[in-house]
Amino acid sequence: MTDSYTDVLIIGAGPAGLMASLYLSELGVNHRIIDKLGTRALNGRADGFQVRTVEIWDSFNMAHLLENHGNHFREWVLWTGEKEISRQRVETSIGEEVSHKNTGTFHQGFIEASLISGIRKRGGTVERGIKATSMSISEADHPTAITVKHLHATEMDQWHVGAHFKHDDGTLESQKGTIDAFGDDPQDIVPSTNQQGTQETIHAKYVIGADGGRSWLRNELGFRMNGANTNSVWGVIDIIALTDFPDIRKICTILSSHGTVLIVPREHGFTRLYVQLPDEDPATESSSNNTTMLEKMLATAQQIFAPYSMDYKICDWWTVYKVGHRIADHFSYDNRIFLAGDAVHTHTPKGGQGMNVSQQDAYNLAWKIAGVLRGQLKPEVLSTYESERQPIAKELVDLDGALSDVLTSRSQVPESQVKDVYDRLRYFGSGTNAKYGPSPIVAEHVDKVATNIICGARLPNAYIYNLASGRRLASQSLLKSDGSWYLFVLAGDITSSQQLARVNGLGTYLSTLSHKFPHLSSRKMTQAFMRILLCAVSSDFKAHDLNSVYFPMDTVRGHDYNTVFGDQPDKGAYGRKLEHSIEAEGTHKLYGVDQQVGAMLLIRPDQTVAWKGSLDNVSGLGERLLNFMRVD
Amino acid sequence: MTDSYTDVLIIGAGPAGLMASLYLSELGVNHRIIDKLGTRALNGRADGFQVRTVEIWDSFNMAHLLENHGNHFREWVLWTGEKEISRQRVETSIGEEVSHKNTGTFHQGFIEASLISGIRKRGGTVERGIKATSMSISEADHPTAITVKHLHATEMDQWHVGAHFKHDDGTLESQKGTIDAFGDDPQDIVPSTNQQGTQETIHAKYVIGADGGRSWLRNELGFRMNGANTNSVWGVIDIIALTDFPDIRKICTILSSHGTVLIVPREHGFTRLYVQLPDEDPATESSSNNTTMLEKMLATAQQIFAPYSMDYKICDWWTVYKVGHRIADHFSYDNRIFLAGDAVHTHTPKGGQGMNVSQQDAYNLAWKIAGVLRGQLKPEVLSTYESERQPIAKELVDLDGALSDVLTSRSQVPESQVKDVYDRLRYFGSGTNAKYGPSPIVAEHVDKVATNIICGARLPNAYIYNLASGRRLASQSLLKSDGSWYLFVLAGDITSSQQLARVNGLGTYLSTLSHKFPHLSSRKMTQAFMRILLCAVSSDFKAHDLNSVYFPMDTVRGHDYNTVFGDQPDKGAYGRKLEHSIEAEGTHKLYGVDQQVGAMLLIRPDQTVAWKGSLDNVSGLGERLLNFMRVD
């Protein structure tokens, strides 16, 4: 038995744990991430990626992985019918109207492999084949002691692959599965260490339990899951569909009197079908390997698809599960142990939210722990994790219940109710639903400026023009997840000298801030804890006329050209014919900012608006910072 | 001395040689690529990537590397002035209106590293430290014998880095350089083999000389470069600019009475300056390491930039060169030895075309050699390499002369002449200029259909809607570089039963084609040599109503859902609100195709239109295929 010490221990390397490790790695926080399994996900499990999660990946410069892989679509189609199904409704699929990013479907293994590769690039590593087995809590400097066992390969659970080829005579031939393909990290098999078979006690300042739906840590803490299982049994299968159904490459909901099928078009020509199974025979966990369930699933799907054909030869994964909607009574213990992901909320996968909300939990948490560890943030900030994420989980579980009602209705619900639940899912997936309540890091009382901006919600995207390059950028894409807080100054119309003076007056105050708040500039040697972005109404001004706090100059690296923007492109000289030169709305209008007045927005390291105020309200800004920032 | 045999030997692993190897690797052609240097480019050299080259990379599924790295911009700005410069004109930068892809600047080493990684993924490899030293030609089955020397590390030329830090007192401290950063292949150092110091004779069926501006192979063949050097001397330098010049992150041409500067914004905050040096002192090749030239370059730039400041601390690369515009009298020898890239055309780098045209040469050539080697194409096809690429090179060299005239004019030319030459450059970079003349693979006499389509030019892009998924796609993105010829059937309005019958009649003929042309289906076991794409005017039809040649079904893999399209999205059911649902123009209109008539386009493996005809003209299609395809 050895003892070791770490600032943060993450238990579980699924989407939640990996996102926590990614962010902590980005921030250079000393931490470890362990998982009892020998590999990441190899096939199956979650598939849907919502736009809010793509935005988060973008903030780690990883969204291109999603954009270049996986399957993208743009339509959701509703089919219903008694004896024979027919197409009822086509809608734009998830997210387009609320984000500059797009949704898609991605194999969970690809997501995990990408996160692992992002962690590695930032100097971290995932330790596999290590199982947490017991816990004790003390008042020590590293108060939580987790005892883990380094497993022998033979002790580790195997990944249930389930891939097979179905021969003409119906016999199944096991296969390796083909959907898993990620260049650098094909399988991420556990490295053999000479620790196998030994025990280790890891003493941690903070522990994140991201250990999944049957969370060991949740049980240790004695937290309870509230909610219910239903009797509804579903099968899920990833196949190369052999069919004449015309919408097989679109997201579809099929409600028939024989039951319900959901279609999710996937990478490499695969299609995922969620099939509602007949009620009679509630599947048990063990039945997920039972091929009679597989036959039943296909037979049910074939009935529902009538008059269209449906069969397959190549299957990559399948399982059977029962529906449950449950949520933990607590998300954290004593602001030193936190639970995230499936460990605190379980629900059906059919809304395509599981992999997303799990990562979003971790994204909400990691920077808070880092800020407290660095002595920048007050420890009270940590209690906002539970107060912010539990209501979201509740909303998800409720929504999931509404979805299940619709999907198990055997086409007896009105179409408008179906559409309504899908609209809610879309909204949820966009992240615009998340409105965190008042706390040290979310203001309650604010100035009547930026009237379309809600404190506690993520900054809505707007397109702005970089003054230096003329390039059009998504405002949201500027908010990188590197632990920085941002002050976004909507400067208004600074071609007016009065407004310019006001903006530069604010600049004078801002340049004194790092004296008042010593931790403002302690993040990295070279980088301020708070970064300032400025956007004016037009681009007809010179960056050099601004207070240097907005356009800082380094004697070696020169100017940072990514801080000053306009709502509209530079009208510049004659001869211009740029495609976006007439924008329907500028950022000021979109955010509800008066061009003669301006506004400032204080934005957290998770792109959430913490506070807003008028350009003159420097005392309001100072007070807000005092709410959560340590000054000693 | 050992003897070895290969189908194709490529000499030189710059952009031209690597593109040839990439395409041959994709096609599984037995070949070798050698280079006398021990590394790829590490910094400096070419920087501009034109949209046509991005399209080509897209056809190898590699364009995302360009989109996610490098620097992108959207404006070209002209500054002129006698004593002090001022901004005169802003224009959209290169390409936007002619391509679905965008231009950018990329360090040549990144381009080479990406191509090398693409070659590796396709099973190929680059052999370094191998220098071609002598050649003989016989009538053998492998007629060209190239003797090479495997160099010791000490015998290899070193990469001239030139990176430095300029201290306040003006002293220069050598540095490693920071622009070079490509994950998987940081430097691609030559592997040490036990062959070092030995000689080898490589016997090849075909040889591609991509050995650069001082081409050894060109000299061996006795080809001459025609054209002239001028006395104009230029410096080029990659720096982190310390300046208050407002357009430093835009592409700029600055014409002043002190000379000319071109600004190219680069990756990682670097800026490249091309500086016209005073005439007096024609630099020699050796002066490129001479720091007095460096001082002269900076001093000249500072004069030209006045009243703005210009200085630097960090330099990544610099050199000095004389302008020359020259072109080889021959591009190939006996249809078995071919020269590509700088080996056959040299010109100034300031138009940003060198790295592009070099790759485009190789892209024109590789599939022809592969097709002949496989016995699919008649050997005569090989002579089209010279007949197609030499006129392009001539055009480039002429254009380069016109550019030099403008740039050395010391602001004495009218602005309209400056704009004109930049418009020509933009047009050249888009690839729309390339109109190959009549040959077995470019038709001269064609039906009066698809009136906007030019045989011998690359297929213009249009946006179309995938019938199965509803996704909007660039038509050009369907034309993958895998050696396939494409038959693009513009089906017209097939909601009319008469038009549908006509299209299906053509389908019946097409399904017999692989009997008439046995090599049509010999490319790979599973893939046809010619692929058929169909695009109708609307999406209001069922793929299953088409002749199965358009929507083929595989009993295991199911349908290929990437063959059937519409000009417009499916109007489908009610409730639709898709962003592109009202397209200004459909593909039929854009290509000049009558909706009641339709048309077919035969497209080469390099996206060039070979032939066009009406849907009834099956004999014309058959004759055209007989022109270049072997039937024995």
Ligand SMILES: Cc1cc2nc3c(=O)[nH]c(=O)nc-3n(C[C@H](O)[C@H](O)[C@H](O)COP(=O)(O)OP(=O)(O)OC[C@H]3O[C@@H](n4cnc5c(N)ncnc54)[C@H](O)[C@@H]3O)c2cc1C
């Ligand atoms: C069989 C199955 C099918 C699913 N299908 C879908 C689907 O079709 N669509 C969909 O959207 N979602 C699906 N999901 C849900 C989705 O996979 C989860 O929402 C998502 O993985 C949650 O991420 P997480 O990180 O919270 O937990 P998990 O991904 O479950 O990760 C938890 C990790 O903790 C590790 N762990 C547990 N206990 C310990 C311990 N004591 N010590 C060390 N490590 C431990 C586990 O090995 C595991 O790797 C499915 C889940 C399962 C289990």
Ligand SMILES: Cc1cc2nc3c(=O)[nH]c(=O)nc-3n(C[C@H](O)[C@H](O)[C@H](O)COP(=O)(O)OP(=O)(O)OC[C@H]3O[C@@H](n4cnc5c(N)ncnc54)[C@H](O)[C@@H]3O)c2cc1C
């Ligand atoms: C110093 C310099 C500066 C440049 N600056 C710019 C610029 O600023 N902007 C711009 O657009 N373009 C610039 N260029 C031009 C650009 O780099 C070329 O257009 C481009 O590299 C041409 O590609 P290529 O493959 O034809 O030739 P190259 O890239 O020159 O590749 C030829 C290769 O052949 C190898 N080789 C030569 N002889 C032998 C032999 N006998 N045996 C084996 N291998 C051999 C060489 O080692 C070399 O790697 C510059 C070129 C040079 C040399």
